[in-house]
Amino acid sequence: MTRSTLEHHDVVIVGAGFSGLGVAIALKRAGFDDVLLVDDADGAGGVWHWNTYPGVAVDIPSFSYQFSYAQRADWSRSYAKGAELKQYAEHLVDRFDLAKQIRFETRVTSATYDEDTCAWEVATSTGDLTATHVVHAGGPLSQPKYPDIEGLDTFAGQVMHTARWDHDVQLAGRRVAIIGTGASAVQIIPSIAPDVEHLTVFQRTPIWCLPKADFPLVAPLRAGLGLLPGAKRVARLTSDLYVEATFPFLAHYGGALQAGKVLEPLALSYLKTQVDDPETRDKLTPRYGLGCKRPSFHNSYLSTFNRANVALETGGIARITPTGVVTTDGVEHPVDVLLLATGFKVTEKDALPGYDVAGRNGLVIADWWETDRLQAYQGVSAPGFPNFFTTFGPYGYNGSSYFQLVEATASHIVRVLTEARRRGAAEVEVTPRAHERYMDSVRRRRGPQVFWQPSCAQANSYYFTKDGDVPLRPALTPEVRWRNAHFPLDDYAYA
Known part of the structure; x- marks a missing residue:
């Protein structure tokens, strides 16, 4: 044409x-x-x-x-x-x-x-x-951004990026590994941990995780929002103010105001209440300022690492084999399903x-x-x-x-x-x-x-x-x- x-x-x-x-x-x-x-x-x-x-x-x-x-x-x-x-x-x-x-x-x-x-x-x-x-x-x-890890294409089990989830893949009772601890992983890890045989979490950089005001909106509240004049507008304004304070204000003015000196101790205190093992807690402690990357909000992500069937690995990945993930200390972690929570371009x-x-x-x-x-x-x-x-x-x-x-x-x-x-x-x-x-x-x-x-x-x-x-x-x-x-x-x- x-x-x-x-x-x-x-x-x-x-x-x-x-x-x-x-x-x-x-x-x-x-x-x-x-x-x-x-x-x-x-x-x-x-x-x-x-x-x-x-x-x-x-x-x-x-x-x-x-x-x-x-x-x-x-x-x-x-x-x-x-x-x-x-x-x-x-x-x-x-x-x-x-x-x-x-x-x-x-x-x-x-x-x-x-x-x-x-x-x-x-x-x-x-x-x-x-x-x-x-x-x-x-x-x-x-x-989706796929990791450049030696041997990824040789893995004999099932591999999927979190952004292209295959619901035909069964995780229950299987050995699962997830690479990454960003926003998607924070939601996935507590959701699948109770069902899998074992979950290995490979973390490069820990994420600041704060409690989330997540609750059901009961029918009377939804009805009130729909019927009361201006109720939706008030709800949105209140929500917008919260969002503005938790990232735009923190990101663009937090450096000058040294907001981290106030907020980071609160986040670390929350981490302490959620994770029992001191060594695991230390691995989950960010070594960078709150706000350098978008913080995450979840009420059960951190506590999931208290489970006996969940392991946190932070030593780095050397390569992937047909049967598992080899860390830099030479240990191979057997895996049936490999999840890539490696973010986006x-x-x-x-x-x-x-x-x-x-x-x-x-x-x-x-x-x-x-x-x-x-x-x-x-x-x-x-x-x-x-x-x-x-x-x-x-x-x-x-x-x-x-x-x-x-x-x-x-x-x-x-x-x-x-x-x-x-x-x-x-x-x-x-x-x-x-x-x-x-x-x-x-x-x-x-x-x-x-x-x-x-x-x-x-x-x-x-x-x-x-x-x-x-x-x-x-x-x-x-x-x-x-x-x-x-x-x-x-x-x-x-x-």
Whole structure:
């Protein structure tokens, strides 16, 4: 097919998780009707479509993990389980009539900008198409990261990454090993420990784990939230304040305020009450500051290590054999099922996005970021890439609820496209001057952040890039929302 006969859309959104759905809803409400979402999954929900492992749940309160314009009063728990979040995504598709605008089982393989036509040529697994504007709405927890361990491909048992859980694999009564102790592992370990014969946990870096205010939302409370005027708004505000205090404030101002001196003793005290064995407790004690990486919240993760059938290994993995895992001390740990809780590609070159995006003069955005460091104007756009936007670009996310980010990003994109439509512009691109001004502002505000304290040196946090940067936006959520809704429209060039 020639370019002129290819299927064309005004906006193509890559990803039908909450980021893609949120942008699509915002565009629809602003009068943009020719919008197509493509996703390689066979259903909506993004991370909540793919992640179905035992114990999967949101790590911030449910009342903050939803759009402000589509609030639910019927969450079953204060921290919703994964299946409910998947259902919420499907609810959004139905409520906002998006089904006919989503193309599932379609993976984007490249996007190339044509300067002559001011349009993007988008290659996909189900056929090529063109778009005036492209929005990359893939989140940072979408591409599983597999460990580079000698012998992994020789293991004769069953192997699965936590983000691609195979429910046909039986764990009960079997010897199971899990590599990693990040957010997913914190939920999986206590969920499977009572059923397996033996569970070996291979830990590289311990995680700060704090108690979680997780409780069922009983029917009278749900009814009150649904019926009382303003009740949902109050619940969301209370939840948002809690979320803001437990990460954005801690991350961006904790360094200057030395918040760790107050919070870390409380976390260590909690650890002491949960783990009986002093040696195990010591292994589970972080040697980096609270806030250097996102802390986890769980009420039974730490105490699971009191079980006789759970062992914690911290010496490091030398290799994997067909029958088990060999640690650096030469001991082989027999394993029937190997679980990889090794996280996701976040700041790697092939992570954001996971396909080549070639802008002006053929410049591939991943190559540019690789050589000139991650950067983007409000995390949304970059000079040299006209008509291209990201919902989760560098220096856009401040650590709050992803829904806050999506709403802020969506408002940014809608403002730009509405202005382009008003001016009759076929092309819109952030100016180098505005981009650099924004990047200068985030660099100047690094000082109070917790990440630059000496205590973060041993954190092994995925927040840090290979260049030692932390591409988070150093601002609290109200400021992020306001600036995304009020930046000068002339920060973009229209043609």
